[in-house]
Amino acid sequence: MQLSAEGIDALVSADSVAVLTGAGVSAESGVPTFRDPDGLWQQFKPEELASMNAFLANPELVQRWYAERRNLLDEVSPNAGHLALADLERLVTEKGGSFHLTTQNVDGLHQAAGSNNVGEVHGSLRRSYCVDCKRKATTKEMKSFRSGTPARCSACDGLIRPDVVWFGEMLPAEVLQAGENVARNADVYLSVGTSAEVYPAAGLPLLARDAGAFVMEINPRKTALTPYASASIRGTSATVLPELVKTLSRRLEMS
Numbered sequence: 001m002q003l004s005a006e007g008i009d010a011l012v013s014a015d016s017v018a019v020l021t022g023a024g025v026s027a028e029s030g031v032p033t034f035r036d037p038d039g040l041w042q043q044f045k046p047e048e049l050a051s052m053n054a055f056l057a058n059p060e061l062v063q064r065w066y067a068e069r070r071n072l073l074d075e076v077s078p079n080a081g082h083l084a085l086a087d088l089e090r091l092v093t094e095k096g097g098s099f100h101l102t103t104q105n106v107d108g109l110h111q112a113a114g115s116n117n118v119g120e121v122h123g124s125l126r127r128s129y130c131v132d133c134k135r136k137a138t139t140k141e142m143k144s145f146r147s148g149t150p151a152r153c154s155a156c157d158g159l160i161r162p163d164v165v166w167f168g169e170m171l172p173a174e175v176l177q178a179g180e181n182v183a184r185n186a187d188v189y190l191s192v193g194t195s196a197e198v199y200p201a202a203g204l205p206l207l208a209r210d211a212g213a214f215v216m217e218i219n220p221r222k223t224a225l226t227p228y229a230s231a232s233i234r235g236t237s238a239t240v241l242p243e244l245v246k247t248l249s250r251r252l253e254m255s
């Protein structure tokens with residue numbers, strides 16, 4: 001793995017660092033990605049599980065699938081990549097800079113690792129709500145589906161859905177806006193573990209690049225962002241990020 005010397009220099013002098021993460025960041029924690037050969041969208045059809053139409057056609061099936069993904073979260077922990085991003089936030093803010101992380105992940109592992117300034121642009125698997133009265137569902141309600149009977153709101157009997165963004169839905173406006181604002185103002189923008197194929201999130205590093213940021217991609221494979229990145233580091237996030245943060249920390253100590 002070859003770290004980018006130019007990228008380290010840019011990080012040393014950066015006042016503002018922003019990050020976009022995708023499913024690849026959690027792969028080494030045991031959470032499956034979507035588009036890799038063993039990814040979720042190779043085994044399941046998104047149109048049957050991740051849209052309002054799919055949900056209304058078979059709410060119990062969709063609730064069950066999300067419950068299985070949620071159960072997996074009880075068994076996983078942040079990996080060295082998540083922890084390094086939390087360290088990066090500390091390093092940048094301790095030297096008076098600003099740091100913001102936009103994640104497409106719905107697993108909450110960045111927060112579990114200690115990252116503070118996190119925008120969940122695709123929602124969270126850990127929350128559900130009633131499609132009718134919009135009330136946040138309790139854990140008991142979330143688990144209350146039975147064979148042939150979907151989970152329903154105990155207040156109004158509406159269907160309970162996961163608080164994640166489905167295909168055809170808008171992203172949470174304030175979270176997206178915050179991600180766009182920091183992208184426009186970032187000196188360095190890191191795109192980590194994402195195929196950069198799903199918009200509008202995939203547009204954030206491009207926004208940053210157009211505004212003059214040094215855009216560094218960290219991914220074992222080439223992505224849709226690669227041709228536009230200032231540097232691409234080929235490696236997994238749990239190996240590259242700790243090295244990157246260690247190198248930055250040493251450089252900051254010397255300066």
Ligand code: OAD
Nearest residue numbers: 022023024027033034035104165193194195198221236237
């Ligand atoms: P993808 O599955 O599209 O892409 C995962 C990326 O992670 C790929 O580019 C892999 O090469 C890379 N990768 C795999 N293992 C890695 C590792 N250990 N370290 C670093 N990178 C690794 O996932 P996303 O880009 O997150 O949306 O997908 C975006 C959105 O598409 C998701 O948020 C989800 C999905 O449909 C919703 O659910 C709304």
